[in-house]
Amino acid sequence: MNNHLxxxxxESIYILREVAAxxxxxxxxxxxxxxxxxxxxxxxxxxxxxxxxxxxxxxDTGHNFEETIVFRDWLVNKVGAQLIVGSVQDSIDQxxxxxxxxxxxxxxxxxxxxxxxxxxxxxxxxxxxxxxRDEEKARAxxxxxxVRDDFGQWDPKRQRPEIWHHLNGMINFGENVRVFPIxxxxxxxxxxxxxxxxxxxxxxxxxxxxxxxERDGLIFPASPYINMDGEDIFETDxxxxxxxxxxxxxxxxxxxxNVDDIITEIKASTISERGARFDDKRSEAAMEKRKLAGYF
Amino acid sequence: MELLKFSTxxxxxxxxxxxxxxxxxxxxxxxxxxxxxxxxASKRKGFDYLDLSLLTDGLSAxxxxxxxxxxxxxxxxxxxxxxxxxxxxGHVEYTRNMVTGSSNSQLSIILIDxxxxxxxxxxxxxxxxxxxxxxxxxxxxxxxxxxxxxxxxFNNIRIEFEEFVRGFDxxxxxLTFIPASSLKGDNIxxxxxxMDWYNGPxxxxxxxxxxxxxxxxxxxxxxxxxxVIRPQSEEYHDYRGYAGNVASGxxxxxxxxxxxxxxxTSKIKQITTFDGNLETAEAKQSVxxxxxxxxxITRGNLIAKAGNGPRVEKEFTxxxxxxxxxxxxxxxxxxxxxxxxxxxxxxxxxEFIVNTSTLEKDxxxxxxxLNDIAQVQIKTAQPLFFDSYEQNKVNGSFIIIDxxxxxxxxxxxxx
Numbered sequence: 001m002n003n004h005l006x007x008x009x010x011e012s013i014y015i016l017r018e019v020a021a022x023x024x025x026x027x028x029x030x031x032x033x034x035x036x037x038x039x040x041x042x043x044x045x046x047x048x049x050x051x052x053x054x055x056x057x058x059x060d061t062g063h064n065f066e067e068t069i070v071f072r073d074w075l076v077n078k079v080g081a082q083l084i085v086g087s088v089q090d091s092i093d094q095x096x097x098x099x100x101x102x103x104x105x106x107x108x109x110x111x112x113x114x115x116x117x118x119x120x121x122x123x124x125x126x127x128x129x130x131x132x133r134d135e136e137k138a139r140a141x142x143x144x145x146x147v148r149d150d151f152g153q154w155d156p157k158r159q160r161p162e163i164w165h166h167l168n169g170m171i172n173f174g175e176n177v178r179v180f181p182i183x184x185x186x187x188x189x190x191x192x193x194x195x196x197x198x199x200x201x202x203x204x205x206x207x208x209x210x211x212x213x214e215r216d217g218l219i220f221p222a223s224p225y226i227n228m229d230g231e232d233i234f235e236t237d238x239x240x241x242x243x244x245x246x247x248x249x250x251x252x253x254x255x256x257x258n259v260d261d262i263i264t265e266i267k268a269s270t271i272s273e274r275g276a277r278f279d280d281k282r283s284e285a286a287m288e289k290r291k292l293a294g295y296f
Numbered sequence: 297m298e299l300l301k302f303s304t305x306x307x308x309x310x311x312x313x314x315x316x317x318x319x320x321x322x323x324x325x326x327x328x329x330x331x332x333x334x335x336x337a338s339k340r341k342g343f344d345y346l347d348l349s350l351l352t353d354g355l356s357a358x359x360x361x362x363x364x365x366x367x368x369x370x371x372x373x374x375x376x377x378x379x380x381x382x383x384x385x386g387h388v389e390y391t392r393n394m395v396t397g398s399s400n401s402q403l404s405i406i407l408i409d410x411x412x413x414x415x416x417x418x419x420x421x422x423x424x425x426x427x428x429x430x431x432x433x434x435x436x437x438x439x440x441x442x443x444x445x446x447x448x449x450f451n452n453i454r455i456e457f458e459e460f461v462r463g464f465d466x467x468x469x470x471l472t473f474i475p476a477s478s479l480k481g482d483n484i485x486x487x488x489x490x491m492d493w494y495n496g497p498x499x500x501x502x503x504x505x506x507x508x509x510x511x512x513x514x515x516x517x518x519x520x521x522x523x524v525i526r527p528q529s530e531e532y533h534d535y536r537g538y539a540g541n542v543a544s545g546x547x548x549x550x551x552x553x554x555x556x557x558x559x560x561t562s563k564i565k566q567i568t569t570f571d572g573n574l575e576t577a578e579a580k581q582s583v584x585x586x587x588x589x590x591x592x593i594t595r596g597n598l599i600a601k602a603g604n605g606p607r608v609e610k611e612f613t614x615x616x617x618x619x620x621x622x623x624x625x626x627x628x629x630x631x632x633x634x635x636x637x638x639x640x641x642x643x644x645x646x647e648f649i650v651n652t653s654t655l656e657k658d659x660x661x662x663x664x665x666l667n668d669i670a671q672v673q674i675k676t677a678q679p680l681f682f683d684s685y686e687q688n689k690v691n692g693s694f695i696i697i698d699x700x701x702x703x704x705x706x707x708x709x710x711x
Binding site for chain 1: 297298299327328329330351352366367368369370371373377378380392393395396399400522523525526527528529531532535537539540541568569570571580581582584595619631633636689690693694695697701702703704707
């Protein structure tokens with residue numbers, strides 16, 4: 001096995017076992033993206049031959065790629081996990097959040113409210129997420145065990161020091177912890193690992209023909225969830241590099257139909273992974289602001 | 297490909313951000329949108345150059361003040377190695393962040409501004425590298441372009457640094473000196489033409505070739521139990537596996553082992569992983585051990601090879617870095633997290649507090665404040681099973697947790 005992937009894997013397994021040991025009601029936040037799929041794979045390894053001792057939680061924006069939902073249900077069945085779905089539509093119906101309006105309306109930011117609601121309802125004390133530090137500069141400052149207050153907020157100035165391998169998951173009543181076992185992985189590491197472990201992925205990561213339109217130099221999937229502004233729709237070969245809410249995830253022109261080609265493509269790419277995410281382009285501190293509010 | 301974790305310490309003034317920016321830029325690790333974002337932000341601030349610190353200072357407060365406050369992790373790779381940089385601040389008020397960032401590093405880069413030479417901050421950076429026993433230290437004398445690439449200046453700094461280092465009781469480091477200009481790119485990734493008198497490696501060459509994992513203890517087998525795996529399924533009816541990460545040494549199937557604290561012995565029946573059973577498990581591997589006999593073992597217990605056990609003690613001497621804004625309570629009660637074990641503990645005595653730049657010891661003050669580094673006596677309610685940090689980093693370090701706030705208030709190494 002590749003040496004540095006082995007090092008990363010051992011570290012992630014160690015972290016996942018710490019979560020199971022230190023918390024009473026942990027959960028794994030599953031988006032259907034490659035990072036959370038990698039987490040599920042690592043969790044299976046960490047507790048083998050037992051099943052991993054936490055449910056999968058999906059925050060459903062209602063604006064998903066259908067392929068991701070199909071994949072989610074297939075995977076849940078395959079690994080025999082419990083699935084809990086938190087619905088953004090429910091939060092809207094309960095008037096806890098209001099749908100954004102205008103050309104750039106997206107449900108991505110609304111997820112935070114549904115997430116915090118789901119955490120509270122299920123009394124989760126730790127939520128495992130697939131965020132990586134290489135994704136974004138505010139995430140580069142994130143701890144592996146990230147303590148959130150009663151309101152789910154991140155306070156970057158009051159982060160606990162994380163020294164050596166010691167992870168301190170002690171919390172007071174009402175607080176909870178976000179855990180990021182693949183903090184130290186890069187996008188390329190995740191893809192190399194997917195290849196090495198021969199992991200299954202949703203089909204939208206690979207090339208397919210799709211109706212798309214261009215906006216601000218990025219290519220978006222044509223869908224009823226996006227407020228079109230008279231842009232022209234055309235069909236072309238695309239794939240997705242990151243999978244989020246349909247309204248904020250741009251596609252890349254690509255004919256890569258296998259993991260090797262994707263790795264070659266990423267190595268040669270001159271834009272970063274989150275360069276295709278519209279939610280991060282809103283301002284220089286977009287991610288930091290969302291994290292302060294409880295985003296993962 | 298191997299992984300090397302290294303840390304940098306310094307402030308913006310030392311050219312630390314420029315150095316990291318140069319490493320990323322010259323190894324083609326930056327993407328177009330990252331460079332564009334930096335360009336736009338630099339322009340907004342009215343700079344006529346690329347402010348590369350904007351790449352690493354991820355918090356609004358840091359960009360506002362132009363300083364690094366918290367540790368940032370930066371990732372890049374070359375054909376030879378994958379690197380993780382823990383970018384840490386340099387000012388005294390952020391000593392705890394420096395300790396945090398350096399704790400998992402195999403190598404530390406100490407930056408010196410060639411115009412200023414060895415300053416108070418340099419002392420502190422080396423002190424921390426020494427406290428944590430980081431095996432490799434690179435002293436990078438930066439901004440050589442501003443001293444006409446003078447060999448004498450470089451040599452004088454080197455002599456001064458070596459003199460300071462002689463004041464330490466114990467030296468754990470291999471020291472390497474590199475003259476560089478991160479602004480011009482000399483001796484960072486490429487050699488450049490300005491310092492013909494220097495025949496050593498560039499910074500990147502050194503990082504790519506230095507031996508890693510020199511700090512792993514390969515002789516004393518220690519397995520802290522993290523979690524007990526009991527599938528309770530038909531197929532694995534009586535399965536009882538002890539999951540953990542091998543702290544040091546190695547374990548083979550058939551080895552006779554002792555469990556602490558019970559002292560009971562057994563033999564290793566099987567070493568399990570998802571990818572198949574192993575004959576041997578070595579340091580840093582996450583595995584599950586099955587024993588021949590059913591003995592009582594839970595999380596926090598330690599499995600060691602028979603005949604080579606850890607120290608089992610309730611009182612010990614340690615060096616601490618106090619990391620909380622609330623000062624320590626002399627004689628106060630805390631929780632110690634060592635390995636996978638949490639026990640109540642008392643801060644029995646503060647022997648001395650060290651001034652990290654002059655190395656002077658204060659034996660009067662008994663209360664530890666934020667960023668203090670001290671030698672203390674600790675007493676625990678139950679015995680811990682440990683080794684000295686010098687012998688075994690993983691099994692010789694601990695953190696102190698405040699029972700009320702649940703915060704990590706100190707990091708310690710056992711003497």
